[in-house]
Amino acid sequence: MIDPQWKHDTVLLQAAVSALNVQSAGIYIDGTYGRGGHSALILEYLGVNGRLIVIDKDPVAIEHARQRHAGDPRVHVWHGSFRDFPEALVDAGITGNIQGILLDLGVSSPQLDDAGRGFSFMREGQLDMRMDTSRGESAAQWLNRADEPDIADVLWRYGEERFSRQIAKEIVRTRVQSPLETTTQLAELIASVIRKREPGKNPATRSFQAIRIKVNQELDDVEACLQQTLESLAPGGRLVVISFHSLEDRIVKHFFRDVSSPPRLPKGLPVMPEFIQPPMRTIGKAIRASASEVQDNVRARSAIMRIGERTA
Incomplete structure (x- = not known):
């Protein structure tokens, strides 16, 4: 059914x-x-x-x-x-x-609205973002292992995020103490870095897009x-x-x-x-x-x- x-x-x-x-x-x-x-x-x-x-x-x-x-x-x-x-x-x-x-x-x-898929920064869920959940590396797995320059490059290239370097640096600093696991954890981290906001746009928008594009190629x-x-x-x-x-x-x-x-x-x-x-x-x-x-x-x-x- x-x-x-x-x-x-x-x-x-x-x-x-x-x-x-x-x-x-x-x-x-x-x-x-x-x-x-x-x-x-x-x-x-x-x-x-x-x-x-x-x-x-x-x-x-x-x-x-x-x-x-x-x-x-x-x-x-x-x-x-x-x-x-x-x-x-x-x-x-x-x-x-x-x-x-x-x-x-x-x-x-349904992918955006299902918190368990990890696509949305508006809902708390596991930081997955894979279209195909049966294979490949999740967003959390990639973020917790990638080098800082690689993360910054993805955020800039696929999200055109101006604060890509600062966000990447904060991700690497944070994961030493506690691995990134949830969407809200990542969204709050990004919000703490981006001080200058685009009107009407969540500060995590560009980064979430970039990471999703990367994870799913x-x-x-x-x-x-x-x-x-x-x-x-x-x-x-x-x-x-x-x-x-x-x-x-x-x-x-x-x-x-x-x-x-x-x-x-x-x-x-x-x-x-x-x-x-x-x-x-x-x-x-x-x-x-x-x-x-x-x-x-x-x-x-x-x-x-x-x-x-x-x-x-």
Whole structure:
């Protein structure tokens, strides 16, 4: 039975699925299942010959998918990172090119709201932050062993935290006396270091984001996944990506720019136009959540969606 606490307001639900241009007999990947909002709507457009591969790092999300879509032969559920989606296709017995890939890169509401997952500085819980709790190093384990320069580098690079060095120094000093174990312990430590506050923003916001990105290798996963999409998408296939912070969106924006631009060739080189067609074209401009959606779901305010289509 699906837990009623597994509630999640899917960001850009209609817009994202519309951007996929779902074909009845097509093959699609929802690379970040979450609580299945996008997947459920995709399935409404798929016919009996369509296929949907749902992927998530989170074992709880995967269990939700298995329960919700049990008995639906169109759905194949795969536990892992979206960067490894080719493995999921092999596992599903799919060998041809696919018609669409959707990546919603945000942290789901159940993950944020469950104190035990350690994502939120607003709730006391174990300092975990792993999307996949079955493997890898938790935030606490990393913070209690990493060198001070490494911690400072992560806080600056992934959180753009101006006080990264001071926070790293305090973390190392504190853990000598008592290991960091809880979210509130870390949040209070950060608050004690940051004297100059950003209006309307908790002082722990940037550091928690940075540590979460580090623990889950989020940016590495995005870069690796994007590069593989060109080999898997059929001509006319769509790639739809929803980002929630500037570091992710920068990677996505630059990828679409690079793959939708013709190659730079020496002047005067006799090349036919069909040989210099870029592998992908962008569809429209970046899309943000509407004011009404943000009003209903404040977590949608930072969402930005970009769309690309395979050309050949």
